[in-house]
Amino acid sequence: MTPVFLLLRLAGLVFLIELLVMFGLHATHMEDLLQLHAGATAAAVLLALLDAFALILVAAPAAYYWVVRPYVLARNKAEEALRRSEALLSRIMATVPEAIITVDENQRIRRFNRGAERLFGYAAEEAGGQNVGLLLPDRFRAAHRDHMADFASAAEPTRMTGEQREISGQRKDGTEFPAESSISRLDLGGKTLLTVVLRDITERKRVEAALRASEERFRGIFDNSPSAIMLKDLGGRFRFVNPRFEEWYGIAAADVIGKTSEDIFDAKPAEFSIAQDRRVLESDAACEYELELTFADGRLHTVVSTKFPVRGADGRTVGIGTISTDIGERRRLEEQLRQSQKMEAVGQLAGGVAHEFNNLLMIILGNADLLGAELEGNEPQRSHVEAIEQAALRGGQLAEQLLAFSRRKPLLPETLDFSEHVRAAESLLRPALGKTIDLQILPGEGLWLVKTDPGQFQEAILNLVLNSRDAMPEGGRVTIETANVRFDETRPAPKPKVRPGEYVMLAVGDTGCGMSRAAVERAFDPFFTTKEVGKGTGLGLSMVHGFAEQSGGFSWIESEEGRGASVRLYLPRALDQTEERPPAAQDGLELARLPSS
Numbered sequence: 001m002t003p004v005f006l007l008l009r010l011a012g013l014v015f016l017i018e019l020l021v022m023f024g025l026h027a028t029h030m031e032d033l034l035q036l037h038a039g040a041t042a043a044a045v046l047l048a049l050l051d052a053f054a055l056i057l058v059a060a061p062a063a064y065y066w067v068v069r070p071y072v073l074a075r076n077k078a079e080e081a082l083r084r085s086e087a088l089l090s091r092i093m094a095t096v097p098e099a100i101i102t103v104d105e106n107q108r109i110r111r112f113n114r115g116a117e118r119l120f121g122y123a124a125e126e127a128g129g130q131n132v133g134l135l136l137p138d139r140f141r142a143a144h145r146d147h148m149a150d151f152a153s154a155a156e157p158t159r160m161t162g163e164q165r166e167i168s169g170q171r172k173d174g175t176e177f178p179a180e181s182s183i184s185r186l187d188l189g190g191k192t193l194l195t196v197v198l199r200d201i202t203e204r205k206r207v208e209a210a211l212r213a214s215e216e217r218f219r220g221i222f223d224n225s226p227s228a229i230m231l232k233d234l235g236g237r238f239r240f241v242n243p244r245f246e247e248w249y250g251i252a253a254a255d256v257i258g259k260t261s262e263d264i265f266d267a268k269p270a271e272f273s274i275a276q277d278r279r280v281l282e283s284d285a286a287c288e289y290e291l292e293l294t295f296a297d298g299r300l301h302t303v304v305s306t307k308f309p310v311r312g313a314d315g316r317t318v319g320i321g322t323i324s325t326d327i328g329e330r331r332r333l334e335e336q337l338r339q340s341q342k343m344e345a346v347g348q349l350a351g352g353v354a355h356e357f358n359n360l361l362m363i364i365l366g367n368a369d370l371l372g373a374e375l376e377g378n379e380p381q382r383s384h385v386e387a388i389e390q391a392a393l394r395g396g397q398l399a400e401q402l403l404a405f406s407r408r409k410p411l412l413p414e415t416l417d418f419s420e421h422v423r424a425a426e427s428l429l430r431p432a433l434g435k436t437i438d439l440q441i442l443p444g445e446g447l448w449l450v451k452t453d454p455g456q457f458q459e460a461i462l463n464l465v466l467n468s469r470d471a472m473p474e475g476g477r478v479t480i481e482t483a484n485v486r487f488d489e490t491r492p493a494p495k496p497k498v499r500p501g502e503y504v505m506l507a508v509g510d511t512g513c514g515m516s517r518a519a520v521e522r523a524f525d526p527f528f529t530t531k532e533v534g535k536g537t538g539l540g541l542s543m544v545h546g547f548a549e550q551s552g553g554f555s556w557i558e559s560e561e562g563r564g565a566s567v568r569l570y571l572p573r574a575l576d577q578t579e580e581r582p583p584a585a586q587d588g589l590e591l592a593r594l595p596s597s
Contacts, residue, residue, distance in 0.1 A: 099198040105191060107132045107148055119200055121172030132196075137170045148194060151183055169198065177202050230322040231310065236260045236277060239319065248326070250296030269293060277320050280307045284317065290327075302328045364392045413451045413551070415574050418482045418504055419443040425458055429465050436475030439465075444483035450504050451574035452551040460544045464508035464567050467541065471512030471565065481507045485570065493570075494556050502573040503553060509566035515559040523557050544569065 099119040102111035109132055112124040120127070120135055127134065132148070133141040144167075167179045179198045186193045222229055222242045231240040238256045246253055251264060261270040261277075272291065279287055286308035295301050303324050310319040372385040422441060430439055461480075468478045487493040487500045515523065523541050541555075544567070548555040552572045559565035 097199075099200075100195065101127075101132065101135075101198070102193055102195045103132045103148075104193060107145065107194075109134075110193065111195075116198070119171070119198065120169065135169055137168055137176055140168055148183075151185065151194070166201075167198070169200075178205055226325070228322075228324040230324075232277065232320045232322075234281070234317070234319060236274060236320075238264075245324075248293075248295045248301075276305075276307050280309055280320055281317065284309055301326050302331060361392050365389060368392065412453050412455070414454055415449050415451050416454055416457065417449060418447055418506055421454065421457055422461065422480055422482065422506070425461050428462070432462075432466065433469050433478060437469055437472055438477045440477060440479045442479065442481040444481070446484070447482055448484050448502060448504050448573040450551075450571040452571055453547075456547045456551075460547050460569060461506070461508070463541070463544055464569075467567070468508055468510035468512065468565070471510055471514075476511040476564075479507075479509045481505075481509075483507075484573075493554075495554055498554055503570040504573060506569040506571075507566055508568075509564060511564045514561045514563050514565050515557075516561050520557050520559050541567070 096113070096115055099116035100111070100113045101109060101116050104110055109127050109130050112122070112127040114124075116127070117123060122134075133145060136144050167181050168176050169179045170176050178201050180201050181199075182197045184195050186195065225242060225244055228245040228248050229240075229242040230238060230245060233239050237258055237260055241253050241256050243253075245251075245256070249264070256264060261273040264270070265273065269291070276287060276289060286306060288304065288306045290302065290304050292300050293303050304327050305322055305324040307320060307322050309317040310321045312318040368385050368388045372382055372389070375381045375385060422443065426439070426441060433439055465478055465480070472478075483505050485503045485505045487498065487503065489500070493500070541557075545555050548569050548571065553570045556568045556570070557565065558568075
């Protein structure tokens with residue numbers, strides 16, 4: 001009821017009261033009233049009406065100014081604020097990129113902003129009034145309906161659900177997408193409204209998947225790297241080490257992280273590493289150095305390390321990275337290659353010298369033969385000619401050995417069995433070794449056949465056995481072993497530039513004094529010997545090496561000072577179409593070991 005109506009009713013009430021008072025004062029009953037005041041009634045009524053009208057005229061402006069006007073202004077202001085609020089809300093709803101959807105207690109869509117239109121492909125008019133399950137894949141609708149019902153009756157009015165689980169949405173065209181959602185509840189006039197804010201996280205999921213793939217690749221590189229990789233912070237503490245580091249030093253990563261080089265390594269290597277770290281930080285540049293370290297296997301390894309500053313996103317140095325590579329095997333292969341190249345060059349030189357030497361010896365022997373015929377009957381002079389012939393013949397033997405080393409001596413290859421020739425040579429070898437040296441023969445089973453010169457093979461066995469004998473002046477044991485060997489990617493040959501395939505191996509080992517590393521590297525050089533002057537020509541092993549190379553195989557030495565030596569001769573298997581294939585090589589017969597003393 002408005003204030004104007006209240007004023008009017010108040011004025012009428014005053015008028016009635018005034019009439020009653022007047023009637024009560026001047027008459028006790030209706031007849032007296034009509035008789036005594038018949039003439040004055042009209043005037044009194046008129047007077048009352050005039051009083052009421054005057055009261056209205058006087059009170060109405062004041063009532064409007066003090067009562068009606070503030071009410072109207074407040075209502076207008078509230079309505080304007082409501083309009084502005086609704087306009088602001090509409091602008092926000094239209095401009096936010098997220099989808100904002102309001103549903104009632106029946107899960108019918110009541111509000112559907114532009115973000116929702118863009119995300120789902122429905123116009124607001126299409127989605128309005130529809131069940132919210134329209135926006136979900138079929139397989140999730142029942143579960144979502146129960147979830148919304150539970151939330152509508154829950155005590156908490158707001159809950160972030162995107163942090164706990166993902167929601168799958170479905171567009172108008174049927175395509176699905178992952179979304180993150182938050183839900184809020186509003187209880188209004190006994191009704192419950194639920195507002196859902198959805199954000200499409202397809203791009204974020206793609207970036208996360210790409211990041212995971214990148215991290216997996218990064219982890220794969222680091223975990224499988226043949227080099228040890230380390231990362232330290234600016235305080236010198238380890239923050240990351242890869243499995244190769246753990247393998248080399250026998251330390252688990254968990255026991256390394258957070259510690260310094262001083263906590264892990266011996267004093268000298270630790271000081272050197274810290275000095276290199278300081279050098280990297282001071283120069284702000286990478287540095288490379290070579291260091292010998294003892295690994296967990298107890299052996300000394302040559303390691304090349306590269307240290308470099310690790311920079312953050314802002315370009316500032318945040319740590320020190322180190323990549324260390326064990327180059328011991330590479331150095332060994334490089335040395336073997338250099339040795340092979342040297343032997344090739346020396347072989348060519350020796351072959352040329354032997355060929356020319358042979359030509360000179362032929363001239364000497366020819367002239368000596370003619371001179372001897374002329375001196376027939378003159379024994380004193382003829383003895384000098386015979387001495388010349390003997391020296392020339394010894395020179396011929398020397399030239400023959402040089403030709404064998406240089407692989408220029410003609411071979412007469414035949415298919416032969418290693419075991420048969422070793423057994424045949426046994427009767428010659430035992431007397432040559434003497435009583436203080438024991439001969440042990442370990443023939444392999446099912447040996448493959450080889451194709452080579454039998455005479456050269458016998459000579460090679462004899463040379464190897466005699467070398468072993470000379471290394472044991474106090475006596476010992478010589479072991480001759482044979483076996484089938486197959487070289488492939490999983491079991492490479494001990495020497496570079498060797499073709500993969502099947503080989504038959506002859507190993508002659510002894511329990512003698514052994515050879516130093518430097519002597520092993522030069523053992524196949526012509527005229528190199530560790531024997532005293534006058535006790536060896538230095539061509540025995542050279543001849544074996546040349547014979548093996550000329551037969552398509554190779555030779556190999558393993559020796560350590562004080563542990564004897566093992567010389568192995570590998571010749572390729574001779575495959576014949578009619579040959580029955582013997583058993584495969586047994587991994588147990590490696591024969592790379594040295595004979596035990």
